[in-house]
Amino acid sequence: MNIYITYILLGVLLPLIALLYDGIERKMTARIQGRVGPPITQSWLDFIKLLTKKVKLPEDTNMLMLFTGLVLMFAGAFIPLIMVFMRKGDLILLMYLMVGGTLGILLTGLAFRSPYSRVGVSREMQMAFAYEISFIFAIVITIMVTGCRTLESCNVSSIPLVKWPLLLIPFILFLFVAPAKVGVVPVDIGEAESEIAEGPFVEIGGRYLAIAKLSKSMKMLALMQLITLLYLLPADVTGIWYWIYSFVIDGVLVFFTISVVRNAASRIKIDQAVKFYATVPLTIGIIGLVIVYLMRGWGM
């Protein structure tokens, strides 16, 4: 019984915390740019605001596709979020769910006939092909190094110290993938606000947009917590310290992988982004995979 109450509590609280992290990220971005910035509850306020608005959709909307897309998007962010914070579940399943979230964005965009939305979907798809491979590589290397597939035991603290440097490869891959997966400025070509009016989300408004924004925040927090859980948890901390440690490290990660990257670079073109993801992270991934495979052969 107790476990159900925990899950329900987490199911309510974690999305709120995710929105809070989004607000913190916006505040940090503003400070980096020398502005005052919104209050850190701003994303939460935006969410409430979007819920109170009436929805206006184009007449020829494919509602089935829209709902499927939104559900996939939400599930692809919400379930991983609960999984990584509870440290329960399978890493492969998590990977599939997170790829499913991207699929949700594509379906949402395809529900409309707006050219912006179509362009956004096509760019999003190209980006997904480019970075999801690196993401899969990172998870596969992690599984090979640690030799286990569940989130409970699959982290740095469960392997001997000599193997730690090997986890550096997936960690770096994750740092490369994180901005693209979350969708922030240098590589959010599919959802560019100023160029194509948020791409796949151009036509949705009101509560549908609220779900999309919530999913994006949750995806960010889930990804950060996944990195923390897999690579930055050197000792097997549990209980309240696990939560405090996670939230602090998540904040630091958000700052370094999202805020700094976002402000240090401007949005690049789709061909540049695809070229980048298809060369640097992919090369690192393949080399890492080969190294790990050979090491395994030597009995490490």
Next chain:
Amino acid sequence: MSLWSLLFDPDNSIWVYRINAGSCNGCEIETTPLFTPRYDAERFGIKWVGTPRHADVVLVTGPVTAVAKESVMEVLSQVPDPHVVIAIGSCAVSGGVFRGSYALEGPLDNLYPVDLYVLGCPPKPEGILTALLEAKKILKAKRKGQHQEKPLVVDPAGMVMGR
């Protein structure tokens, strides 16, 4: 700001969409600084969006020209309720220097109810910011259904003088 408004007040989040209805770009130049570090409208939760479907507030600049009219009306009709329309600059408010030109269909309030007018050619960014903060109150009233439509005012020459 009280804790309640920091946590639950939907009116502290305003998403702004901007339409250029034939403006000379003077008003654009004064609107853009709102989102620069110097004026930073984001500290009031004001955010720039790229599509009318996400907008709470629509800023219209320029006298509505005959060419722009159709698009402007189309865009305004796609903004979900509740929303506020703000006319920025003399042109959007009354036609300004272009008043009476054969190429104008405007000013805007002849075509669509306008909630707030920012006077000046171009207005100061502070003026636009004040209007956006004022728009919060109107949005609140509209959300609660207390907003009263202003009656149409026509001056003796037959010009619509706003609602």
Next chain:
Amino acid sequence: MKVGVILKHIWENLFTEPMTKKFPKEPVQLPEGFRGRVGYIPENCIMCNMCVLNCPANAIEIKPEEDGKRWTLHYDRCLNCMICVEVCPVEALYNDDKEPFRVVTDRINAIETGKVPMVSCPICGKKVPRPSNTMVKRMMKEVTPRNLLKAAVCPQCKKDHKPEEIDAIIDKILEEGSYPDMDKLLGKEGLE
């Protein structure tokens, strides 16, 4: 390296005060020579129509009313170009930078208006516009009831009477207090 420069900026910005103006709490800082709105002083106006003719936006109109002339500025059309201030011969218009911007909910609220009443000529009783304070000051150095009365004499009476006669009539009027529009002449009534 470029990345180093950017990171240095990021680091600096994080630990310095934001450069945002605290606008609604602090008043607007206006630059030198800022053109605000047009202020109107009806005491000085001579209803010469110069501002109406020169305004590029046709924002000013002057209309006769029953007992005076009304000057109206449609502030919603004004460009703040201050041409009217430049052309006004009697300093009846001025650059009022106390209110650097204005937000209204109604275009009717964007109207500035002023009225100059008609006063009667002290000699023949014909209605003439109230003389402008600036003109009186320029011609007779001081704005006194006596000088104002002198300025209110209509052109026809000025032709018909000698200056000494006019002075004598005005002395008599001031002694008797028999001038009907004294309040209007002194600007206590009728001016808006």
